[in-house]
Amino acid sequence: MGKSGLGAQRRERLKALREAALHRPVLARHLSDGFNGRWSRRQWAQASLMATMVMLVAAIVPGFSPTQSTPAPTPRLSMALPLPSLPLARRHGQAGDSWQLVRVERGQTLASLFKQLGLSPNTLHRVMQQPGARESLTRLRPGTELAFDMPVGEGGTGGELRGLRFDRDTNHRVEMSLDGDRIQQKLIERPTDTRTVVLSGKVGRSLFRSARKVGLTAANINTLTDDIFKYDIDFNDDVAASDRFSVVVEQTWREGELISTGPVLAATFTTGKTLHTGFRFLREGKAEYFTGDGRPLKKSFIRMPIPYARLTSGFGARRHPVLGRMRMHKGVDYAAGTGTPIMAAGDARVVSAGWQGGYGNAVVLDHGRGYTTLYGHMSRIGKIKRGQRIAQGTVIGYVGSTGMSTGPHLHYEFRINGVHRNPLSITMPPPEPLRGPALAQFRQQTAVALTRIQKVENIIYADAGPAPKQVASIAAAKKNGRKG
Structure with missing residues (x-):
């Protein structure tokens, strides 16, 4: 049999096998009629395996995951804020467009400020020759504010000085205008308002910090501890956080700004249930502090004339x-x-x-x-x-x-x-109390402070039951003052 005969037999055998396969029930139906909606166990196993593999790939490689989430955009809120209108002088580059406010620091002088701003010594000399300028500008205290009008330059300095403003005193401001060799001065009155106020608070963790917080100056606090109450209160051991103080002072305000705080006119200090009081009065031209009935708080003598000995x-x-x-x-x-x-x-x-x-x-x-x-x-x-x-x-x-x-x-x-x-054992003589006309004048001058402190103390103790007995003595002193 030749090669052609063998090839024919092989083709016949393959055809027979194909016919046999087509006559198998399941596979034949799949190949001839398509999928009828029912899977075999083998197909379910294969499908489960494929699904598991797809899930693993999606978890390991985020880029394959169709459900990759993108961060939600952060909501932003825009608000339109009105800007102050630009002065006409600034828009046209005229004088007044570059006032620079300078606060004097410790050790600075007007000469050093002029040098810092790039102004010539000749201009400084001309300014200092103006009436009243030397008295106000020779010794500048730290915190003093000066205003310079200069053309805008790199870094905000340089150029010729066109104007200078400074305070001559609490109530007056001087404004200089420089135009070439001419200097003109204008005196501007700045009215002030003086108010008598009561500043009150608790000692808390620190008397100094609490007193400063309510508005007392360092000098006011030193007056309380060194002049008024040092003979009656040991501020190291006798003062508790709950103790209170009330101080009457005069405050000077200008254009809504606190300019200065005067000396202590009257004060109370409550330690426990004891209320200590002190009132300022000029005796023979000298300021002293007295109790409500006119007895000096300062002792006649101090036992140790030398500290830490x-x-x-x-x-x-x-x-x-x-x-x-x-x-x-x-x-x-x-x-x-x-x-x-x-x-x-x-x-x-x-x-x-x-x-x-x-x-x-x-x-x-x-x-x-x-x-x-x-x-x-x-x-x-x-x-x-x-x-x-x-x-x-x-x-x-x-x-x-x-x-x-x-x-x-x-x-x-x-x-x-x-x-x-023996100065260590002798009973020191008591200080001379106020008598006669001096006592009457004391009661008259301190009547306002007495009333203010009484009002404050009544408010303080309103929710704490009866006030200390010393509060009643304040009213009694005021009443006696009316009789005198």
């Missing part, structure tokens, strides 16, 4: 460290470093200030009513002279070791009608 020798008989024999020690000794300031124990007149034998450099003060004090062994004497009247706390000298002394210390003596007394 150590007592080394008391009053009485002792063996003299230099002479070596028993001798009456007519004062007390305080050891301190050379140069430590020594204060006057009370208001006084200087009797003597100079060398005094074994006392070395010494000062004697006459406090009136028979009371005198002596301060010895000073390294040098302060700026005082014989016959001068000085206030309590004035520095009269400095600790030293002059005269009969073995080391730097202060020898302090207290005498009554010439008799030496």
Whole structure:
């Protein structure tokens, strides 16, 4: 049989196999009639496998996932805000388009400001020659504001000065206009408003911080702690966070801005259930603070005329460290470093200030009513002279070791009608209260402050039950003032 015969047989055999396959029930139907909606178990298994593979690929490769989410756009809100209209002078580049406000910093002078702004020394000289300019511009305090009118340049500086504004005092502003060699000045009055206010608050964590927060100045706070209440309140140990204070001051306002705060006119300080009060009054031209009934808050004498000193020798008989024999020690000794300031124990007149034998450099003060004090062994004497009247706390000298002394210390003596007394144990004389016309004037002047404080204290204690008894004394003092 040839090759053609074998090929024919092979074709016949394949045809027979194809016919046999077509006559199988399922496959034959699929190939001839199409899918009829029913899958075999094998087809279901294959379909499940394919679906699983598609899901795995979509999870591993995000780009294959048809459900990849895009971030939602963030909503934005636009608001139209009106801008201030541009001045006509600014649009045309005329004078007045570039006023620069400069706040003086510590150490700055008008010359340094002119240099900083690129202005010539010749212009500075011409400005300082104007009437009243030297008095106002020679010593500029930190925080002072000056305004310069200059043409716009790179960096905002450079060019010729066209105008200068500064405050001559609280109520007046000077405006200079420069045009070539001509300078014209215009004085602008700035009215102020003075108000008497009561500033009140709680001590909280810090008296200084709380007082500053309600509007008191550092000087006001020092007045409370050092002048009014230092004899009655220990601000280190006696003050709690819940304690309150109320202070009457005068505030000066100008064009809605607080310009200055005056001295404390009256004050109250509540520690626990005790209310302390103090009122300012000028006695013989000197400001002092008094209780509501006219008694001075300041004590006549301070027991230690030297701060932070150590007592080394008391009053009485002792063996003299230099002479070596028993001798009456007519004062007390305080050891301190050379140069430590020594204060006057009370208001006084200087009797003597100079060398005094074994006392070395010494000062004697006459406090009136028979009371005198002596301060010895000073390294040098302060700026005082014989016959001068000085206030309590004035520095009269400095600790030293002059005269009969073995080391730097202060020898302090207290005498009554010439008799030496122990300054550590003697009962100090009370200060002189206000009497007669002075007391009547005090009550009249403090009536407004008394009323204001009483009102504030009544509000403070309105929700806390009865107010301290001292509040009633305020009303009583005011009532007595009317009778006087």
